[in-house]
Amino acid sequence: MPASPPSEARLRWAPWWVLAFVALWPLPGPAETVLSLGSLLAMALLALRRFRGGMVLLSHEAWALTSVLFLSYWLPELISALDAYNPGRALRESLLDLRYLPFLWLVAIAVGTDRGRRLTFGGLAVILGFWLLDALVQAATGFSVGGPATADRLSGVFGADNLKLGLVLASLAPFPLTSAADRFGLAGWLVAALVLVAVVLLAGARASWVTLGLVLVFSAWQQFRNRGVIVALALGAAAVLCVATVGSDKLQQRIERTEAMLAGSPEGMDHALSGRLPIWATALRMAAAHPVNGVGVRGFRDAYPHYAAPDDPWLRDGDHGAGYHAHQIVLEVLSETGVVGLLFWLGGVALACRAWRFATPQARLRARAPALALAVTVFPLNTHLAFYSTFWGGLTLLLAALYAGSLLADGGRAAD
Structure with missing residues (x-):
């Protein structure tokens, strides 16, 4: 039997499902x-077709890379359970x-066509635009869709x-920045960048400052290949930082905490971190x-x-507070999944980079x-949320599927 026509087999509703998932992250x-419903x-659908329309839905290469990136994340989990601290x-x-x-296959299928990519990437930009606007309203009035500013x-909406x-805005910043640049050129990109800087600074997580800084530098170079744009962005970001610092005592305290790292002492470093x-x-x-294979995922x-020192500050009150996870991707993978897990992760990174190189x-x-x-x-020289938690793990895997599905939608390989 012939494969289904592309217009039917591409699952035209898939981008909307992906966008609904992201839009509901605050809930x-x-x-x-x-x-879960998307996975089922x-x-x-794939079982009903017995995968006969699989290559119409997505290329061999995209199927393979999406699956391999998932396995590089999931197999360490399974192996770590063998003798975990909490095996159950x-x-x-x-x-x-x-x-x-299966949900990652659905995500990759969603961006497997030009229409799907326009809907998915444009929709992500719209969702983040709404979250940014809501955050600006909260900064000005103290109120947000997510409730009053009591923190x-x-x-914002979370x-x-x-x-x-x-953290979410910083990781997903390439989508509104790319959309703004494609629609409005340099001016649109700069406006989007400065709004992101203002909101991410006031959102307070210093890991997100590092992430957004990397995004802005690489996005500016990707889009414009112009050092002048990066200089203009740096000056604008500095101006936003000065204004935000004057208007926010909490932001000023975080900047002062970060400056403690310059003291060079272990105490100053620990205070800054x-x-x-x-x-x-x-x-x-x-x-x-x-x-x-580590102490086990989520163990x-x-x-x-x-394993904590007798004078560990997180154990003083009989609880280990922030010691629920390692707060750093390499240490999380090593401590929870061991060298085996780290090798799987590095293998996934290598295959993702290889796909980019030959695309x-x-x-x-x-x-x-x-x-x-x-x-x-996944930038290793930063602090992180737990990658084996439901939320941050789901965000990371979503990005992996968007990458594999869009890069290899048509195979993505250069001709021999």
């Missing part, structure tokens, strides 16, 4: 429902995360009990004690009291936004 329950629906939880997490694979920083606004040095030292001890909190210029152009977003999200 974890509904977002998880969309993810994708599996049902590690195994449960790995089995639950299997639902990501010590902008919380709410004061879920302070992820700056919000007390993360003991957590990182504990993560290294876990990795040394369990070098093969960091269970193992922490056994055509046209393929790189259409994948530039998700490629940059994925690269800065």
Whole structure:
């Protein structure tokens, strides 16, 4: 039987499903429902077709890269469960995360056509634009769709009990920046960049400042290949920083905390890093004690009291507070999944880079936004949320599928 026509087989509704998932991130329950239903629906449709229309839906290369990137994330989970500190939880997490694979196929299919990419990337830009506008309103009035500003920083649509606004905006910044540049040129890009700088600064997470800084430099070079644009951006960002610092005591305190790193002492470094040095030292001890497959995914909190120093500040009150995860991607992978997990992750990175290297210029152009977003999200010289948590792991895998699906939509390879 002939394959379904491309107009039917491409699942024209897939981009809308992806956008609904992202738009619902501030509401974890509904977002998880969309993810699970999307996975079930994708599996049902593929089973009904018995994968006969698979290559119409997506190229061989995109299927393969999406699956391999998922496996480089998931297999360490499964292997870490063998002798984990909390084997039940590690195994449960790995089995639950299997639902990501069909959903990632759906995401890759969503950006497998020009129409799908326009809808998905443009829709992401619109969603982030709304979140930015809402955050600006909160900065001016104290109110947001996510509730009043009761935290010590902008919380926006995520709410004061879920302070992820700056981190999410920074990781997804390539989408509104690319959209603004494509539609309005340099002026549009600069306006989008300065709004992002203002909101991410006031959102307070200093890891997001590093991420956004990387995005802005690389996005400016991708879009305009002009050092003058980077200089103009730096001057504008400095002006925004000065104005924001004058108007926000909390932001000024964070800048002063960051400056403590210049003292060169361990105490100053630990103060600048919000007390993360003991957590990182504990993560290294876990990795040394369990070098093969770690203490188990999401087992960091269970193992922490056994490997922390006697005077660990996070144990003084009988709780280990921020010691729920390593706060750094390399240390998280090493401590929770060991050298085996790190090798799988590095293998995934190598294959993603190889796909980029051998892709055509046209393929790189259409994948530039998700490629940059994925690269800065896993940038190792920064602090991070837990990559094996539901939210941040889901965000990272989503970016991986957007990258694979857009880069390799037509195979993406240069001619021999």
